[in-house]
Amino acid sequence: MRFTGTADYIATDDLKIAVNAAIVLERPLLVKGEPGTGKTVLAEEIAKALNAPLLTWHIKSTTKAQQGLYEYDAVSRLRDSQLGDPRVSDIRNYIKRGKLWDAFASDERPVLLIDEIDKADIEFPNDLLLELDRMEFFVYETGETIRAEKRPVVIITSNNEKELPDAFLRRCFFHYIKFPDHETMEAIVDVHFPGIKKRMVEEALRIFFEVRDVPGIKKKPSTSELLDWLKLLLNEDITPEILRERDPKKIIPPLHGALLKNEQDVHLFERLAFINRRGG
Numbered sequence: 040m041r042f043t044g045t046a047d048y049i050a051t052d053d054l055k056i057a058v059n060a061a062i063v064l065e066r067p068l069l070v071k072g073e074p075g076t077g078k079t080v081l082a083e084e085i086a087k088a089l090n091a092p093l094l095t096w097h098i099k100s101t102t103k104a105q106q107g108l109y110e111y112d113a114v115s116r117l118r119d120s121q122l123g124d125p126r127v128s129d130i131r132n133y134i135k136r137g138k139l140w141d142a143f144a145s146d147e148r149p150v151l152l153i154d155e156i157d158k159a160d161i162e163f164p165n166d167l168l169l170e171l172d173r174m175e176f177f178v179y180e181t182g183e184t185i186r187a188e189k190r191p192v193v194i195i196t197s198n199n200e201k202e203l204p205d206a207f208l209r210r211c212f213f214h215y216i217k218f219p220d221h222e223t224m225e226a227i228v229d230v231h232f233p234g235i236k237k238r239m240v241e242e243a244l245r246i247f248f249e250v251r252d253v254p255g256i257k258k259k260p261s262t263s264e265l266l267d268w269l270k271l272l273l274n275e276d277i278t279p280e281i282l283r284e285r286d287p288k289k290i291i292p293p294l295h296g297a298l299l300k301n302e303q304d305v306h307l308f309e310r311l312a313f314i315n316r317r318g319g
Contacts, residue, residue, distance in 0.1 A: 054081075103163070228244075258300050
């Protein structure tokens with residue numbers, strides 16, 4: 040198994056090295072980076088490149104580690120026993136397999152995505168240490184051990200909302216996805232919009248990176264937001280000449296709702312426009 044990228048995903052050389060190192064070491068790949076830099080999509084593209092099944096576990100603030108292994112529905116079993124349901128004789132009917140169980144039991148070596156692990160409470164990563172390290176866990180209700188015959192490729196994403204425990208970090212191979220530079224971003228745009236005019240890309244990227252560099256901006260636009268903005272520009276027939284316009288009254292980019300995602304940043308650009316008008 041070796042990841043070399045795909046036609047639909049622009050992977051930098053250091054990212055390819057990180058993915059392949061995690062595969063060789065058989066350790067989870069912990070991926071951090073700004074929201075919208077392709078952390079979640081990476082797992083999908085790895086599965087596509089390796090021709091492997093993808094299992095995705097989206098983490099929420101209420102998610103518990105046990106849910107990734109299995110859940111035993113004792114309440115339903117009690118209710119069925121009161122109703123005389125014959126299924127109560129087999130406790131397996133009331134055990135719901137989690138994503139880790141599915142990954143461990145897969146006939147093919149799968150890619151397992153644990154998405155946004157930092158959303159859960161601080162104990163969540165520690166509660167998975169043993170299972171991810173040994174690739175096995177014990178089911179107390181049935182007395183069986185679930186063990187991975189083919190160790191899955193585990194991708195874990197984090198938006199850095201909270202620090203992860205050192206014991207957990209030691210068991211991972213770490214990679215930080217840097218925000219794409221101008222050249223890489225051009226390649227990403229070309230993948231999503233083949234045949235787009237070069238002048239359009241140049242003007243859109245100029246404005247995009249200018250917006251990101253504005254001092255005081257609270258939420259910098261991401262790669263996914265750039266792609267949304269470009270789609271709208273093309274749909275509305277916005278020309279490179281319109282984008283190049285330097286009218287101080289129009290300092291906010293057209294269709295800026297795709298790039299600016301809170302009122303503070305919109306007000307920031309409105310203040311900059313006012314200052315420009317007074318300076319003029």
